[in-house]
Amino acid sequence: MKKVLTTFIAAIIVVAGALAWYVTRKPASPFDTVAAASAPSADLIAEGKYVARTADCVACHSVPGGQPFAGGLKMGTPLGDIYTTNITPDPKDGIGAYTLADFDRAIRQGVAKDGHRLYPAMPYPSYSKMSDADIRALYAYFMHDVKPQAVANTPSAIPSPMNMRWPIALWNAAFAPSRPYSNVKAHDAEWNRGAYLVQGPGHCGSCHTPRGAAFNEKGMTQNSKLYLSGALLDGWYAPSLRSDPNTGLGRWTEADIYAFLKNGRNGHGVVFGSMLEAYNNSTQFLSDADLHAIAHYLKSLPGDPARDGAPFAYSDATMAQLTPAQRMSVPGAQIFAAKCSFCHKLDGKGQDPWIPPLAGATSSLVPDAASQINVVLNGSGRVMANGMPDSYRMPPYRAQLSDKEVAEVLTFVRKAWGNHGGPVDAKGVAALRARTDPASPQVIVLQMR
Amino acid sequence: MKLKINGHSVEVTSDPDTPLLWVIRDELGMTGTKFGCGLAQCGACSVMLDGKVARSCVTPLSSVGAAEVTTIEAVEADPVGQRVVEKWIAHQVPQCGYCQSGQVVAATALLKENPKPSRDDIAAAMVNLCRCGTYNRISDAMLDLAGLGTAKDGETL
Incomplete structure (x- = not known):
């Protein structure tokens, strides 16, 4: 009996130990053994600046009238308010001390340099799909082109014990598969580029995909019928981006989608609400090829007539x-x-x-x-x-x-x-x-x- | 592009997204049409497009197309507009006058569409704002124009 109990306690200690290790470990990064260039090329920095546009970092990591990337934007969560952080290369207040591997862990795995888990308000479940090349370029841009700002971070207002970060590691295990995007062979290069931008840096699903009880997005790829099927967030309804004729992009052509993202408007609508910020800060700066790729990918997502209802027909x-x-x-x-x-x-x-x-x-x-x-x-x-x-x-x-x-x-x-x-x-x-x-x-x- | 305005066809060079108001005032130099709010809320910029009232501050030049633009400068060339102006004077409607070109245009457009408007028709159509509060006089003039007599004491529609 005593032996059984001892074994049982030992097992609990092992499991608890393993769990404690798992939820606080720093996951591996492909850059763990790679040093970033101390003087990256102008091309790499320019590439990183473009990646920052595709990921729209500035939209959340700035406040109106503040310095770009200095953080401070308040975000409400069910548990209390949190604030975006300073991601300028300031060594004390920002990410100046981050190595390329630290930076990668924060963006693609939601783990800060000191090992604490980021709240998934940071869209790392989407960013996890970003390529090694984009992460490397983004790091070069942030470290060498963004001006350091000595702006202290605002502590979050989530009360103890809800402010413990380790449970997020378990949330990540359930909802944030950390794997870079890999091309779907059945589709061409343009489709795959569009899928990469939409699912990865563009993090379109953060607003446009409905969320589950744990605030998880109910689908991260085209394999889910609910992916980009429309959701309410921040008092705005982000509509379906699937080929639903009423509630989505069913009546839009690829050229219409391109015009919307490039010019902020087309014959179907003008950007407003949260999409206005995404347009003003991000989509208009993307290359024509990338915008066409996004349009091409989105038009491949089928609609759902059961959800969408009878197609709109104009009546005078x-x-x-x-x-x-x-x-x-x-x-x-x-x-x-x-x-x-x-x-x-x-x-x-x-x-x-x-x-x-x-x-x-x-x-x-x-x-x-x-x-x-x-x-x-x-x-x-x-x-x-x-x-x-x-x-x-x-x-x-x-x-x-x-x-x-x-x-x-x-x-x-x-x-x-x-x-x-x-x-x-x-x-x-x-x-x-x-x-x-x-x-x-x-x-x-x-x-x- | 070509713009048909007050019976003339003119060539204008403003960008297609330019509000018609700025084409009229700045490019063509006709300053009778006023800028009020810039948001289609007050009606000071009212003009007619093919006889229908339009707010030129929210009418992109590209939306005008082949429509005939009529501004306050030409309103008296139209017999209906001429009657409106006469009654506006007879009832001494304007005070500061800033909104009045828009009011006259709105009134003219209504009467061109419906020469015998009811009180409800007038109330539905005459929605331009006036900071001087000339609404009583506007009501008087409109009822007179519609052949509905004069407003009761202090009545506005």
């Missing part, structure tokens, strides 16, 4: 409700005519490509109206193409329209011209109004992405 029956004689008696119609129609036009078709249509717009067809409510309340930011702000911007109606009026005009829009997104109720507007009010204690800050 709505026009009868928009005559001056009629619109005072149709809820939402007069608000649409007086506030919306001068830009989006009475026929809902917008002004291609400068002002987006509402007829057939993804946001008018997705069941979740968060993006439309959010943009009506808070307006849109400036689309910055080639360093120039565009001339047309959605104004905020927070002060002009009541919850009921916003609900009425959106309900009108969402069933006009053949749209079938479903009605909006005033309670939903009130909830998002409170959560997007900067003065509110429950305001949405950037969530895990």
